[in-house]
Amino acid sequence: MSTATREGEPADQLAAGTRDLADRAKAGTRDPAELARIAASMVPPQPSAGRRLFSRITQFWLLVAFVVAWQCVSVFGLRFNPQLDVMLPPPTAVFSAALDLIRRGVLMTHIIDSLYRVLLAVGTACVIGIPLGLAMGWFPRFRRAVDPLLEFIRPIPPLAWIPLSILWFGIGDTQIVYIIFLAAFFPIVLNSMAGARDVDIYLVRASQSLGARPGELFTTVVLPAALPNVFTGVRVGLGIGWMALVAGELVAAPSGLGYLINNARTLFRSDYILLGMVLIGVLGLLLDYGMRRLALLIMPWHRGQ
């Protein structure tokens, strides 16, 4: 009863509806259609589209409150500290900075260049990292051989690679993609490895006792069993790669959101800096959301878990 009240639906109203239908149904019916109707009568009615939209929006109240608070601090704080103009421009200033850049036709270029670099880098990391990780997880001897090399390179931060990468690849996209690739590569390898290593031994045995050959065992059991972990790896890799974007575009990029931030720094335009940061945050969020949708599409058996 307390549950029903908490869901926002009066308990007795529900019970009345149920009794009504249950009376009409033959006692102890087994007819699936009848049972489905009874089940439907016990579920509170779907809220209207307007209500759903409203609850969707109110879900973001904390974010809205944050933006409002930021605006207040920036505007009212200016009375006490004139430097706040540069130190923390208000959201409205960030918004007009965005309009400014759109009008000059450069904002989309920055976004597209950055997205292209990150997706190319993470895509390459997937193409190399997923097969490598799966092989390491499934073949223990291969793992033991590769592990020391991987664990030696892994702790080196992508930032430390920048000087050398410029010597190798010169200035341009390749060098930036390389830095992002390094950041995304390890979470993808390690998660894929964990996925293939931790396959349920009983599923492997079931497959073998039903006559699966080694190749079939891999494609029908190891691969799907590892898939959730692989996806986690790609999500984390994408997130870290996106974070490495600013570092990658730090030194010698001709465009991109990282370039926008670094360039604005030399010009003292903190509104552009904040705009770059906000865009990186929003795009990162959207990319992750897209990945989660993709995961549900590829792994329908995971739905509702």
Add this chain to the structure above:
Amino acid sequence: MSLSASPVNATHISKVHISSKGEPLLALHDVNFEVEQNEFFSIVGPSGCGKTTLLNLLAGFEQPTRGEICVGGKLITGPGWERAVVFQEYALFPWYTVSENIRYGLKRKRLPDAEQTRLVEHYIGLVGLRGFESRYPRELSGGMRQRVSIARALAVNPSILLMDEPFASLDVQTREYMQDELLKIWQREPKTVIFVTHSIDEAIKLSDRIAIMGPRPGRIEEIKTVSLERPRDPTNPAMVQLAAEVKVWLRQQVFDKDPAAQ
């Protein structure tokens, strides 16, 4: 077609496991038995007596340290569909639907598509899962999952069916119901079954013969024949008597011979 005398023949099986400290432990010692064609053969014993190890050897998941097991006159060297296994925790592939799980072994056998579909439908009907063909395993109850697992194993037409405590994770009512169902299926489509359980009552209800294993090291202490008509009534005096005998005997084995179990 192999027509050798007994489909299963285990001679002088011993199995040594290496403990995590690196010490060798004798899990099975000099186990011998034969199983007849279409016999329902149970292996019972207290936990740790090595009955699951014995089943793993039969399935080919592990190799005996000494001795050999032949199925249909052929030495077991690894897992294969002629010894399909039903596991306690079902081991269904979560990414396949009910019918895809049952089709799994048929695909591995490279049967023609039409034949696969026919067999899948037949076994779905046999285990009473019509209407659930396109469900995923996680959408099913424990009893239904175990039906899928049984159908999947039977569908490949194995020469023996290995069952490792298949009903141990089910609640009591479902377990009894599944025992009856298994018997019905087995009587409709006779099959050599090797059934591992820790439940003496379950073994007596189902089996033609029961191998009773004693603990540490595991060995078959006695093989009892149950010649009562099926379906068997657990309140039948002969069954009560038999169950009591086996239980008393096992208790003596566990408590008198093995100080570690006290």
